[in-house]
Amino acid sequence: MNTIDFEVDAEGVARVSINVPDRPMNVFVPDLVADLAEVVQRVRQQGGIRGAVITSGKRGGFVAGADLKDFVTAYDRNVTAEMARDSVLQASKILRDLETCGKPVAAAINGVALGGGYELCLACHYRVLVDDPRAVVGLPEVTVGLLPGGGGTQRLPRLIGIERALPLLLEGRHVKPAEALRIGMVDAIVPADQLYATARAWVLANPGACQPWDVKGFRVPGGAGPLAPHAMTTFGVGVAASHGRHSGNYPAPAAILSCVYEGTQLPIDAALRVEVNYFATLLSGPVARNLMRTLFVNKLAAEKGAARPAGIPPKPVCKLGVVGAGMMGSGIAHAAAVAGIEVVLIDVDLAAAEKGKARCTGLLAREVTKGRLTDVSAEEIAARVRATDAFALLDGCDLVVEAVFEQREVKADVIRKAEAVLSPSAVFASNTSTLPITGLASESARPAQFIGIHFFSPVDRMPLVEVIVGKETAPATLAHALDFVRQLRKTPIVVNDSPGFYTSRVFCAYIDEGMAMLAEGIAPALIENAAKQAGMSTGPLAVTDEVSLDLQKRVIDQAVADGLPASSLRQHAQPVIEKFNTLGRLGRKAGKGFYSYPDDSRKRLWTGLSDLYPVQVVQPSVEDVRSRLLCIQALEAARCLEEGVVTSAADADVGAVLGIGFPSWTGGTLSLIETMGLEAFVAECDRLADRHGARFRPSGWLRRRAGANDRFHPRPVQ
Incomplete structure (x- = not known):
């Protein structure tokens, strides 16, 4: 024995x-x-x-x-x-x-x-x-x-x-x-x-x-x-x-x-x-396979460093700089402080930085109330965060993460100010969710040490971090970024540079399809309920309210300014985004968007939606709406794999489930295609393309894979 x-x-x-x-x-x-x-x-x-x-x-x-x-x-x-x-x-x-x-x-x-x-x-x-x-x-x-x-x-x-x-x-x-x-x-x-x-x-x-x-x-x-x-x-x-x-x-x-x-x-x-x-x-059955493969086997492999370049000694972050003390920046600072890292939290003025630190202490106080932390532990963690408006305090930081507005000029200014005081060995990371890392790195004096580290909101609850490699990012920079993610006890996926990277591309495909359906006259409640029945964590209209419609407009405007191709301009959703920005219905933060947010009751779909977009007399089935919402995301994930944005099916699936709430029963976007069968998936996308537009049309690459039954995940040894 x-x-x-x-x-x-x-x-x-x-x-x-x-x-x-x-x-x-x-x-x-x-x-x-x-x-x-x-x-x-x-x-x-x-x-x-x-x-x-x-x-x-x-x-x-x-x-x-x-x-x-x-x-x-x-x-x-x-x-x-x-x-x-x-x-x-x-x-x-x-x-x-x-x-x-x-x-x-x-x-x-x-x-x-x-x-x-x-x-x-x-x-x-x-x-x-x-x-x-x-x-x-x-x-x-x-x-x-x-x-x-x-x-x-x-x-x-x-x-x-x-x-x-x-x-x-x-x-x-x-x-x-x-x-x-x-x-x-x-x-x-x-x-x-x-x-x-x-x-x-x-x-x-x-x-x-x-x-x-x-x-x-x-x-x-x-x-x-x-x-x-x-x-x-x-x-x-x-x-x-x-x-x-x-x-x-x-x-x-x-x-x-x-x-x-x-x-x-x-x-x-x-x-x-x-x-x-x-x-x-x-x-x-397939559901158990999907759940085990994505949420346990592949998730654990990612956390253990499956994508980390070999031969590079570990380099933990002892001192972290976070520029931008808003919800995202303060969330990153909180996560790092909990992990035992000293944090310098910077914003445009001391009051804004202190407000960011107050969010950190608020999160810690909540943990004390729930009995997960003692008062003494919470105070020790909070003491690791130093709020300031002085970039000079970034001296000695091993890593700096910027979490400022999704505007190239603002980020460029932060890059220059931070690099002026950073040590030669320090890594600079952008928390951007859409702007190409290679373009941002052009503002850096050392692009080899520039990388994307994309957190998800709220940082204290979301387990995924998308690490984006630019054209000049050095292997050592990637290794050290993954070391940092591991320190935070989060799950990394590694993707290559692209407008929107991986998770944002798939996420935008989801919310844009919801807006396209709304504009077609599909009942808003049907859209939202079909998404939930499919297993999505939140309906496309509700989640767009959460991330805000003015952000969606800024992302599109930046894509236009950068001269990106039409496929990156989200054309079938753009009219809805423009209209809601004109109306000032920007989402939850404005108290109004696709939903209304009364002070004395739960949110509810805005009754004025039917005036803007009259509901068709004949409505599609729940199954058809489900299929559109799931297939458009899976198809975008396949495009990302085809283009080399994501290089492994494991990362694609883990990223979709943990980052954007894709239904876990599917195992993720590419596992959904395999569960349906590649040929069946291509046939369904062709059906949807005939009815709803060319965005559903599969590429020749995907058709060839389907014809050969060339699956995305490795076949097990028999």
């Missing part, structure tokens, strides 16, 4: 210490499954063993669950539900053998126990958890489009009742020790130095232990089935609420509800087979 250390002490208690080699955290790899099967048989059959304690050889962690890299390729390898079921049944049977081995088994949980790790704990007869807030337990499979396949949907409801278990299964929430004890997910919490001894003492004191659901006459706490007192609220209302929340895009929540409902009315062995069947269906 190379994943488990096994020893039996003088009193016959087997210590089963999981220690998967070459992994910072234990995960269920095939070798661990095989070794666990061997351990179960030894505990069952060896006469001198009175019981066992399962623990971990990793400091601070028990078992984090399955290795998603083993699961993520199932759909692409054409693994059928039957094939998936057969493979999962093996692991499920091992856990069942463990709990029916005839000897007491306790779990000494020394840290994180999630997914399959917590399912292993559930198969033990007793669970003791270390009293450490970093130690969490839970079943987060729903977040990757799956349900627990090792008994979690059946043992947890039998342990704590359906009413308590279902929210944990449907939300995938991580539960800290005190709550886990209160609701019965664990039997005890103890200090770290008492953990193993407590579990061992229980084993010796309970020689006849067995699971409650293996005792004759067992009933699920609180009842199960259609006659249970909670049945209408947990299942009747739950199904409707799940569909309303997810619009049927995510199959896992519905599968969890059905699995729990069916399984808890059956004996445990039959129930476990029900669970495996549901799990296998989800694993062999």
Whole structure:
């Protein structure tokens, strides 16, 4: 056994210490499954063993669950539900053998126990958890489009009742020790130095232990089935609420509800087979593949530096300059200060800079109110931000990020003033979302050390950072920019220079299509609701209000002034943008835009929209509106890949989901195309082009890829 250390002490208690080699955290790899099967048989059959304690050889962690890299390729390898079921049944049977081995088994949980790790704990007869807030337990499979396949949907409801278990299964929430004890997910919490001894003492004191659901006459706490007192609220209302929340895009929540409902009315062995069947269906489908590949495998790779140039020593930022203390600049300053970086926050005058710092302290105060920070910690973080109007204080900064207005002249002035005092090794970054980095770098005396670092608003909540490489950006500059993003614990994607880069191009395609539909006479509520049903985080009209219509006008005006081609001028949305600027309806900040923002109630679509753009008598279907909004973004992403703006499908998908709220069930823009099938996607775009204009017409490059079924993501090794 190379994943488990096994020893039996003088009193016959087997210590089963999981220690998967070459992994910072234990995960269920095939070798661990095989070794666990061997351990179960030894505990069952060896006469001198009175019981066992399962623990971990990793400091601070028990078992984090399955290795998603083993699961993520199932759909692409054409693994059928039957094939998936057969493979999962093996692991499920091992856990069942463990709990029916005839000897007491306790779990000494020394840290994180999630997914399959917590399912292993559930198969033990007793669970003791270390009293450490970093130690969490839970079943987060729903977040990757799956349900627990090792008994979690059946043992947890039998342990704590359906009413308590279902929210944990449907939300995938991580539960800290005190709550886990209160609701019965664990039997005890103890200090770290008492953990193993407590579990061992229980084993010796309970020689006849067995699971409650293996005792004759067992009933699920609180009842199960259609006659249970909670049945209408947990299942009747739950199904409707799940569909309303997810619009049927995510199959896992519905599968969890059905699995729990069916399984808890059956004996445990039959129930476990029900669970495996549901799990296998989800694993062999595209949504789980999409979620796992983009939000876990590729996201983690980006955070670990997949795009970082090799051979360049790390260079952390110790002192950061931020020029522009508005919402974006103050957000960047706050994120850096939280990461332990000293910040110089500059604006046109001291009052404006102090106002920016006040936003930082406001964010920290909110964290104190929520119990996430102490007053002392908040004060220490705030003290790292120095508000000033003096560019001279940028001396000694390792990196400067400008976050001023999207106007070339303003940015050029900032570049000159900052570089006048920066050290020769310092990097200058622009937070621009649209202006080409190469053009801005022409204002720099050292373009090799110039780069784009595009944050998303609000910075404290948005995880993505788009790093833009100009024509003269040096590899070392890119490496150091990625080091900075990692310091902030955010997720980077790397793109090449282009008007609008990647995320802004895809985002503008989305909001522009919404405005084009409005101008055509499609009902505004239909546009917004179809977007939400598709899984977009916000409708195109609402999100345009958030970013403001005067900004959209400035972006177009700058593109015109720069002599950019017609494709960059957003011509089908430009008349709407111009009209709303003329009306002064600039969005939420003005209190009016596509929506009205009453002081005494929630925002609502402006009733005057129908006067400006009369609604057609015959309206398109929700499906047609959904298709337009999703396909136009995916098509723009494909164009970005074709043009070399984005160079990997992984970055394109991660950027779309984390940066602009593209539906996560799709896996991202390019994953959507693959999920539809390239030929089917091209055919749908041709249909939309015939009806709505040439912007939907696929390029020859995309047609050729479709004809050859040349996918964007690498095919897994069979």
